[in-house]
Amino acid sequence: MSALANPGASAQAIQFHYDIGNSFYNLWLDRSLTYSCALWDGHDTLEAAQMAKIDHHIEKSGARGQRRVLDIGCGWGATLHRLVQTAGVVQATGLTLATQQSAYIAQQEWPGVDVRVESWSDHSPAMPYDAIISVGAFEHFAKLDQSPEEKIEGYRGFFRRCHEWLPPGGCLSLQTMSYENSSREDFSPFFASQIFPESDLPRLSEIAGASEHLFEIVSLRNDRHHYARTSLEWRRRLLQRRAEAVALVGAEAVARYDKYLHLWAIGFHTGTMGLLRLQLRKLETPRRLH
Amino acid sequence: MSTQQQQDIENWLADLIGEILEMPPQEVDRTARFDRYGLDSVAAVSVSVALGEHLGRELDATVIYDYPTIRKLSQHLAETAKAAEAAAEAQR
Numbered sequence: 339m340s341a342l343a344n345p346g347a348s349a350q351a352i353q354f355h356y357d358i359g360n361s362f363y364n365l366w367l368d369r370s371l372t373y374s375c376a377l378w379d380g381h382d383t384l385e386a387a388q389m390a391k392i393d394h395h396i397e398k399s400g401a402r403g404q405r406r407v408l409d410i411g412c413g414w415g416a417t418l419h420r421l422v423q424t425a426g427v428v429q430a431t432g433l434t435l436a437t438q439q440s441a442y443i444a445q446q447e448w449p450g451v452d453v454r455v456e457s458w459s460d461h462s463p464a465m466p467y468d469a470i471i472s473v474g475a476f477e478h479f480a481k482l483d484q485s486p487e488e489k490i491e492g493y494r495g496f497f498r499r500c501h502e503w504l505p506p507g508g509c510l511s512l513q514t515m516s517y518e519n520s521s522r523e524d525f526s527p528f529f530a531s532q533i534f535p536e537s538d539l540p541r542l543s544e545i546a547g548a549s550e551h552l553f554e555i556v557s558l559r560n561d562r563h564h565y566a567r568t569s570l571e572w573r574r575r576l577l578q579r580r581a582e583a584v585a586l587v588g589a590e591a592v593a594r595y596d597k598y599l600h601l602w603a604i605g606f607h608t609g610t611m612g613l614l615r616l617q618l619r620k621l622e623t624p625r626r627l628h
Numbered sequence: 629m630s631t632q633q634q635q636d637i638e639n640w641l642a643d644l645i646g647e648i649l650e651m652p653p654q655e656v657d658r659t660a661r662f663d664r665y666g667l668d669s670v671a672a673v674s675v676s677v678a679l680g681e682h683l684g685r686e687l688d689a690t691v692i693y694d695y696p697t698i699r700k701l702s703q704h705l706a707e708t709a710k711a712a713e714a715a716a717e718a719q720r
Contacts, residue, residue, distance in 0.1 A: 600677075601670065601689075603690055605669070
């Protein structure tokens with residue numbers, strides 16, 4: 339299988355945000371360093387809500403007890419660790435473009451966990467996967483300067499690859515932020531230049547369109563209020579450790595993160611943005627799209 | 629019913645909004661929605677941080693969207709002040 343051109347954020351753009359320093363993220367994320375929306379159903383600590391989110395994706399992807407599972411955009415490896423530690427998975431492979439995340443995972447020496455600094459578009463596994471999870475990465479699979487057609491085609495390339503890697507009936511559990519009561523024109527220049535460069539959000543209709551005739555959507559949740567709560571919890575923790583954070587990354591960066599987390603909470607609270615959790619099942623004999 | 633504390637918060641917010649909009653505080657309509665004044669999410673963050681510092685308690689900007697006028701927000705904050713003080717005391 340040949341590599342595709344990566345349609346989304348470059349490695350440099352990803353590293354701009356995620357490689358600011360593991361010690362900095364360690365100050366305000368939960369112990370597992372999970373940097374995506376938690377699942378708060380019946381939980382009142384960030385730690386428990388993040389584990390519930392990871393377990394949700396393990397169940398929805400059908401990963402439990404499988405041999406080979408892929409995590410696209412694996413962060414600091416919390417899901418990979420959970421897969422091999424409690425879900426009985428033999429081999430969990432993670433893809434990230436952030437070198438500090440990869441180094442952190444490699445340092446843990448978790449048996450059965452393998453991490454690669456690689457985009458999904460360059461990934462060429464020797465064997466297929468039994469299940470795929472992707473959480474908080476899809477937001478980096480398109481860029482603001484792409485045409486609507488290019489954006490959909492980039493997403494479709496991603497779904498095509500996942501389709502190729504899964505067995506008949508195999509599932510992809512996907513979590514992503516989305517435009518809801520807003521559109522591309524509302525993407526804040528502050529976020530585009532200072533927080534998440536070279537990134538764009540999908541609309542639900544774009545995900546549905548790009549995965550059509552490759553996957554069927556089995557379940558869908560919009561948990562935007564869960565992300566408002568997660569963002570506010572992260573901000574509260576960051577402010578509690580502000581002095582240490584400033585010593586690590588400087589006052590300007592801390593102010594930037596404080597502002598972004600606060601603005602995010604508003605966006606999810608008011609419904610400007612959504613938080614989608616989708617279970618997609620591979621179609622075995624996809625018809626050609628016309 | 630309006631308490632003294634609610635009045636104080638209302639006056640402080642009317643001063644702040646008046647300053648942002650460059651208009652006298654007595655002309656700020658305390659029952660108008662914040663978004664009618666053109667206050668966007670960045671302004672909501674600034675207002676919540678400044679108000680939190682003024683009241684000596686941590687405020688999330690989302691509260692501005694749940695109580696979207698000066699009057700409603702002041703009433704809510706006055707009503708919850710005691711609980712917030714008790715929580716702050718418990719954290720000490």
